[in-house]
Amino acid sequence: MAQQKPVERHSGVSLWRQIADRIRVSIADGEFRETGRLPPAFELATRFGVNRHTVRAALAFLAEEGLVESIQGHGTLIVGNRQLTLPIGRRTRFSAGVGDQASSVTTRLLHSAELPAPAEIAALLRIAPERPVIEVEEAGYVDDRPVSCSQHFFPADRFPDIAHHLIAIGSITRAFAACGLPDYLRASTEVSARHADARERELMKLSPGAIVLEARAVNTDLDDQPVQCSRTRFSADRVSLRMTT
Amino acid sequence: MAQQKPVERHSGVSLWRQIADRIRVSIADGEFRETGRLPPAFELATRFGVNRHTVRAALAFLAEEGLVESIQGHGTLIVGNRQLTLPIGRRTRFSAGVGDQASSVTTRLLHSAELPAPAEIAALLRIAPERPVIEVEEAGYVDDRPVSCSQHFFPADRFPDIAHHLIAIGSITRAFAACGLPDYLRASTEVSARHADARERELMKLSPGAIVLEARAVNTDLDDQPVQCSRTRFSADRVSLRMTT
DNA sequence: TTCAGTTGTCTAGATTAATAGACAACTACC
DNA sequence: GGTAGTTGTCTATTAATCTAGACAACTGAA
Numbered sequence: 001m002a003q004q005k006p007v008e009r010h011s012g013v014s015l016w017r018q019i020a021d022r023i024r025v026s027i028a029d030g031e032f033r034e035t036g037r038l039p040p041a042f043e044l045a046t047r048f049g050v051n052r053h054t055v056r057a058a059l060a061f062l063a064e065e066g067l068v069e070s071i072q073g074h075g076t077l078i079v080g081n082r083q084l085t086l087p088i089g090r091r092t093r094f095s096a097g098v099g100d101q102a103s104s105v106t107t108r109l110l111h112s113a114e115l116p117a118p119a120e121i122a123a124l125l126r127i128a129p130e131r132p133v134i135e136v137e138e139a140g141y142v143d144d145r146p147v148s149c150s151q152h153f154f155p156a157d158r159f160p161d162i163a164h165h166l167i168a169i170g171s172i173t174r175a176f177a178a179c180g181l182p183d184y185l186r187a188s189t190e191v192s193a194r195h196a197d198a199r200e201r202e203l204m205k206l207s208p209g210a211i212v213l214e215a216r217a218v219n220t221d222l223d224d225q226p227v228q229c230s231r232t233r234f235s236a237d238r239v240s241l242r243m244t245t
Numbered sequence: 246m247a248q249q250k251p252v253e254r255h256s257g258v259s260l261w262r263q264i265a266d267r268i269r270v271s272i273a274d275g276e277f278r279e280t281g282r283l284p285p286a287f288e289l290a291t292r293f294g295v296n297r298h299t300v301r302a303a304l305a306f307l308a309e310e311g312l313v314e315s316i317q318g319h320g321t322l323i324v325g326n327r328q329l330t331l332p333i334g335r336r337t338r339f340s341a342g343v344g345d346q347a348s349s350v351t352t353r354l355l356h357s358a359e360l361p362a363p364a365e366i367a368a369l370l371r372i373a374p375e376r377p378v379i380e381v382e383e384a385g386y387v388d389d390r391p392v393s394c395s396q397h398f399f400p401a402d403r404f405p406d407i408a409h410h411l412i413a414i415g416s417i418t419r420a421f422a423a424c425g426l427p428d429y430l431r432a433s434t435e436v437s438a439r440h441a442d443a444r445e446r447e448l449m450k451l452s453p454g455a456i457v458l459e460a461r462a463v464n465t466d467l468d469d470q471p472v473q474c475s476r477t478r479f480s481a482d483r484v485s486l487r488m489t490t
Numbered sequence: 491t492t493c494a495g496t497t498g499t500c501t502a503g504a505t506t507a508a509t510a511g512a513c514a515a516c517t518a519c520c
Numbered sequence: 521g522g523t524a525g526t527t528g529t530c531t532a533t534t535a536a537t538c539t540a541g542a543c544a545a546c547t548g549a550a
Contacts, residue, residue: 259538260537261537297539298538316547318545318547318548319548
């Protein structure tokens, strides 16, 4: 942080919003780790070159997000944080990847359905268009904070029961195992970034204007046959991706 | 686009700004490819549920960016676009990766210097802290549109003259070759996303609030010895990254 | 030429965001 | 108990954003 970057006026983004965003990344960078709390509001106001009330609006917004908590007479405490790094390589697995960065890693199945494959999905899975695919939507949580939401497609001809296994077991890796596929590999991952849409914001409890990292991946079996393609959106505030080639 | 997603009020982001952002992604998605121009302003206004003047502010902003051009009495034409996909794998090269997606791919060297390695850089390059490194900053252009800016670090002990070669030749791959390194591999790439800072916006002509994809990479020689680490920021509107593992 | 369709400009008013200052309320520490 | 340091609340004012309506200016086609 510090006063070297003043806020931008007339940019279409309100000052309190810019300030909230910058404080959020400062917290993620560990800038206030020593004290565990933010500098007083009037000091932040002079740093950013705005009025104390404007800073207060930013802090109220961050408090709404659950990132900080203001206590009258005392200060503003940092209560939530954590930036995760998720490794992506040949053997990418969501829960294993987070590893020791967190104490609990869970996924929640939101929805599943069987439908004829859209052209794009069929091409990625290398099946004929309109052949049935199983679509599964799930959300990922780390220490009970939502960090991702994803959409998976499996060829229904090969894994007709994978949705039932997923519901029962909860893990894609183990659902594959239950379908007779003990191992699989990540063939490709395409990453882009954009603003979160309304549904993503709802699922991951993001604020308007938040950024998501979108990873489109294809997994194959050991014979290089596609077994799954998926589209996972990560909250960019909470996750970065590390590719190992 | 379409009216199913109304704009959000009191989100800290002005309505014209939200509308500009959404029209920008609609254009990138090819939504108006048939006509080559946007619907009339009053129609956009009803779609988004705002006043025509608000839409006009959004269009003026996009025109400032060079993405559209309004012609009185005629309509609003889409004049600039293109979303590139840059492959990232063992043999990632900037100019080769863009390949046939564009007719011209160039880089411009902005700055170079020799300095003692900061701790983080030294660790990535596996050299002793404070040993000299060559820092090079450059910008990447595709069809004369800026799409990236990057910072590269090379161990000065091994490649003392790489900056001179880079100035003379312009290509990192060929500068390495001139330093006696005919081939090198991408060891790791870490990708994150955030809002562009002031300098990135200036270099890539981005609007305030634009998103950048940041890729931190390490390249090694064939003996797995690091030869370069770099930090490249791509305009997320213009580039997506495709990892092949 | 006419006219429907579109963008450009102007004025006015309502709503929201930001500034300014004063003071109350609370905490921690002496 | 007192006090320095901090957040909470209130009022008032100014600036920016959004809405509303009217009409001018221009384009392309009938």
